[in-house]
Amino acid sequence: MHEQPIKFYQTGTFTVGNRLLPPEQRTVQSRIKRYNSLNSGHRACQGCGEALGARYCVDAAMEAANGRLIAANATGCLEVFSTPYPETSWQLPWIHSLFGNTAAVATGIAAALKVKRAKGERRHIRVIAQGGDGGTTDIGFACLSGMFERNDDVLYICYDNGGYMNTGVQRSSATPPAARTATTPSLEGALGNAFGQGKFLPEIALAHGIPFVATATVADLHDLEAKVRRAMEFHGARYLHVLVPCPLGWGFPSHETIKMARLAKESGIFPVFAAESGEVVASAPIRRKVPVEDYLRPQKRFAHLFSPTLNLAALARLQELADRNIRKYRLLPETL
Amino acid sequence: MDKPFAITLDPGSSLANRTGSWRTFRPVYVDRLPPCNAACPAGENIQGWLFHAEAGDYEKAWLTLVENNPLPAIMGRVCYHPCEGACNRGQLDESVGINAVERFLGDEANRRGWQFAPPLVSSSGKRVLIVGAGPAGLSCAYHLRRLGHQPVIMEAARHAGGMMRYGIPQYRLPRAVLDAEIARLIDFGIDIITSAKVEDVESTMREGGFSACFLGVGAHLAKRAYIPAGDAARILDALTLLHDVEAGEPPLLGRRVIVYGGGNTALDVARTAKRLGAEESIIVYRRTREKMPAHASEVEEALQEGVAFKWLATIKAADEGEVMIEKMRLDEKGFPQPTGELERLPADAVVLALGQESDLSLLDNVKDIEIINGVIQVDDNKMTGRAGIFAGGDVIGGEKTVTAAIGHGKRAARAIDAWLSGRTYAPPKKPEIATFERLNTWYYSDAPKTVRPTLDLVRRQSTFDEVVGGLTEDNALYEARRCLSCGNCFECDNCYGVCPDNAVIKLGPGQRFRFNYDYCKGCGLCAAECPCGAIVMVAEEI
Incomplete structure (x- = not known):
């Protein structure tokens, strides 16, 4: 046992705030006067991970851009629950694009700002685009890949809740294997979503060699804010993929949203890392490793893996996916 | 109608949408008892x-x-x-x-x-007699003073402190520390009169104009056990030994000392004997280590210092240079029973540490105080059968520690304060205990x-x-900073941060938080992610 001098802060950076930390190390979210870019009164479900993740990310981007930020938003839960006409929850300039073209709309805004700057605009205005996993990994993929390839000056944020939740929980290419959705049923021995399909977009973004790619979850705010802050230090195309658990679509009680995100990270099934110019530069290590079963069991979308009989084969395959992430992204000290 | 084409409504804020109406459970901040x-x-x-x-x-x-x-x-x-x-x-x-x-x-x-903060209320002018300047008496006096009364402590010994001075050895409590804390109490306005033994409580109260009295006389008389002993056997009692060491006149113990008893005092004596130069210091106790009333940490420290233990043994007889001990065994109820097996141990001195009792002669003229087995009987408020006379510390039995005595003194002071104004003290209701299950320990380093x-x-x-x-x-x-702050908000901002609906209002350092029930949907994330369990979800009346 070693003595740890004064640097110990009770909850360290695990909690949202910490009165014992120096002010510059505290989160944007812990401030009395935070931006609240996504205001109260929105119509997201109880315990919505996406509403939480969106406020975390946009507030952090607002902080980095000194409040001069424009957002383009794909169709999806986030757009639907935040802007039923004539109300809006957004407290920044915000435009709703089509489902599939938000990356292109953001590219256009960035181009317009470039022209304005050339014509004498002196304020430094930044652009973000955001959408769910459906609008990002499926429908908007072409526009997004183009935005990456041209290295347009946009931070694209994908809030990944693993499906089309707004329209009734249909499968997307970000839905995990074996998950039950409306379009991948688990009836009569069917497994749910198939293994080996879909895609993990952060790795595709990485392959574009853009300045910054990162993943985060709503369970670790300090990590998430640091990634947004880092992303905003770059110009060019940047991509942030945030895991936002969905109580309705995943089938867990509304107070367990953050717990689910934490279990996803601690089991290794969702790797949390950062990459710059195509290379992984940092991984958020697993603190208290749990078997992937601990993450799956509380979710109704995986209930068919546990009853009426335990599907050991499927569980083993999912565990292998987690183990592969742990090896690949070096998520445990012994894998370093 | 100067709106743009196809626009019929003004842009509005979602603040118009009071999502609080969705709620079936509401979060409530609580303070639990750690x-x-x-x-x-x-x-x-x-x-x-x-x-x-x-x-x-x-x-x-x-x-x-x-x-x-x-x-x-x-x-x-x-x-x-x-x-x-x-x-x-x-x-x-x-x-x-x-x-x-x-x-x-x-x-x-x-x-x-x-220095202490000044008393909470202005002076009542009421004088309270406190007998004994041990931890109970000092604590009672301090709390009475805080409540505006004038306590006067009368102490029989030459110095204040009671068992803290005459029972606890200096290696556990340096006297400079004791003196400093007593001096602060005197500065706070407490009169301590030393070398003033109270012979008769009633007359002292009458003559001194005291409205109430607190008895904290402690237990300074050693209990004895009959041990057949030869004329030359050297048998001492623990309290006298500790008292003499404190007075600077340590007794001669010889090379081999046997201490009889299993309480903290026995350990104090055995460890003191080592410091006085004894080569062997052996504790003889009739039961096992697990059954010993002494505290484990002290047993551990004594073992480290080389004190030896004879478990399951009683002293049958003592003579010059040796004692006869009998081995014991525990019966099924855990009581020690003699085995008849005898053993001789060399011993230059035997110290009896078999417990203490109180000198209660000062109560001879007081009616209505019940004393059972040398212990004064008191009610929950530490009042004896004689109204206005309270007691605490070792004299009322139970857990005989300094800490318990300080607690007795505090409770008695509050009860005396109430009694002086014709009320009966009722302690505030205690909140629920903050149990481990209510914590979210993920958040602690x-x-x-x-x-x-x-x-x-x-x-x-x-x-x-x-x-x-x-x-x-x-x-x-x-x-x-290792404290988990169980059951009491320590302003970690988690509830404020994790609310998807911005329905927690941060009030600023030291002010904690408030819920905005206009928008709180009752998802329960704040309660689940509160590290210390200071939020509960309460069902709404529908």
């Missing part, structure tokens, strides 16, 4: 003072501490810290070293000359306990220097 506070015999608000120590505001921490206990530097040395046994952190890694931080605060107060340095063995055997060292500021702060 297990440390619940376990403290002196009723300290431990979590409360640690909160200030965590921020490095030691004076505020000390001032919060002394609201309940005026003797933290003493407490930080002699208390057996039941708080640490109850500490929830013990289930995570190791309990918080509360006692060590308390000692640090007490020493810091002595070093920097911190991993951090094992800082162990206090102990004097190296050889040095401690030969001197009366203090055995257990103190914490430095660095590790006191570290230790304080």
Whole structure:
């Protein structure tokens, strides 16, 4: 046992705030006067991970851009629950694009700002685009890949809740294997979503060699804010993929949203890392490793893996996916 | 109608949409009773003072501490810290070293000359007689003074302190520490008259114009056991020995000392004998180590110092240079039974440490006070059968520790305050205990306990220097910050951060938070992610 001098802060950076930390190390979210870019009164479900993740990310981007930020938003839960006409929850300039073209709309805004700057605009205005996993990994993929390839000056944020939740929980290419959705049923021995399909977009973004790619979850705010802050230090195309658990679509009680995100990270099934110019530069290590079963069991979308009989084969395959992430992204000290 | 084409409504804010109407459960902030506070015999608000120590505001921490206990530097040395046994952190890694931080605060107060806050209320002019300047009496006097009364302590011995001076050896409680904390009480306005034995309570009260009385005379008479002994056998009692050592006249013990008994006093004597030069110091106890009433930490320290133990043994007879002991065995009920097996042990002196009782002759003329087996009977408010006379400390039996005595003194002071104005004291209702299950321990940094340095063995055997060292500021702060703040908001901002609906209002440092029920949908994330369990979800009436 070693003595740890004064640097110990009770909850360290695990909690949202910490009165014992120096002010510059505290989160944007812990401030009395935070931006609240996504205001109260929105119509997201109880315990919505996406509403939480969106406020975390946009507030952090607002902080980095000194409040001069424009957002383009794909169709999806986030757009639907935040802007039923004539109300809006957004407290920044915000435009709703089509489902599939938000990356292109953001590219256009960035181009317009470039022209304005050339014509004498002196304020430094930044652009973000955001959408769910459906609008990002499926429908908007072409526009997004183009935005990456041209290295347009946009931070694209994908809030990944693993499906089309707004329209009734249909499968997307970000839905995990074996998950039950409306379009991948688990009836009569069917497994749910198939293994080996879909895609993990952060790795595709990485392959574009853009300045910054990162993943985060709503369970670790300090990590998430640091990634947004880092992303905003770059110009060019940047991509942030945030895991936002969905109580309705995943089938867990509304107070367990953050717990689910934490279990996803601690089991290794969702790797949390950062990459710059195509290379992984940092991984958020697993603190208290749990078997992937601990993450799956509380979710109704995986209930068919546990009853009426335990599907050991499927569980083993999912565990292998987690183990592969742990090896690949070096998520445990012994894998370093 | 000067709106753009196809626009019929003004843009509006979603604040118009009061999502609070969705709610079926509402979050409510609560303060629960931390297990440390619940376990403290002196009723300290431990979590409360640690909160200030965590921020490095030691004076505020000390001032919060002394609201309940005026003797933290003493407490930080002699208390057996039941708080640490109850500490929830013990289930995570190791309990918080509360006692060590308390000692640090007490020493810091002595070093920097911190003083108590002035009394809470203006002077009532009521005089209260307190018999005995031990921990119970000092505590009672302090709390009476805080409540505006004028306590006068009459102490039979030459110096104040009671068992803290005449029972606890200096290696556990240096006298400079004791003197400093007593001096602060005197500065606070408490009269202590020493060498003033009260012979008759009723007449002293009458003559001195006292409105009430608190008896904290302690238990200074050693209990004896009949042991057939030859004329040349040297048999002493523990209290007289400890008293003589304190007075600077240690008795001659010889090379081999046998101590008879299994309580903390027996250990104090055995360890003292080592320091007085005895080569062998053996404790003879009729039951086993597990059944010993002495505290485990003291047994451990005694073993380290080379004190030997004879478990399951009684002394049958003593003679010059030796004792005869009989081996015992435990029956199925755990009581020791003789086996008839005898053994001789060489012994130059035998010290009896078989418990203490009180000298209650001062009550001979008081009617209505019930005494059973030498113990004064009191009600919940520490009042005896004679209205206006209260008692606490060793004299009322039960747990005979300094900490318990301080708790008795506090409770009695509050009861006396109420009684003086014709009321009966009713303690406030205690909140629910903050149990480990209510915590979300993910949020606390991993951090094992800082162990206090102990004097190296050889040095401690030969001197009366203090055995257990103190914490430095660095590790006191570290230790304080290991507190989980069970059941009481410590402003970590988690509820404020994790609400997807921005329905938590942050009120600023020290002000905590408030829920905005207009928008709270009742998802329960704040309650689930509160590290210390200070939020409950309550069903809405629908």
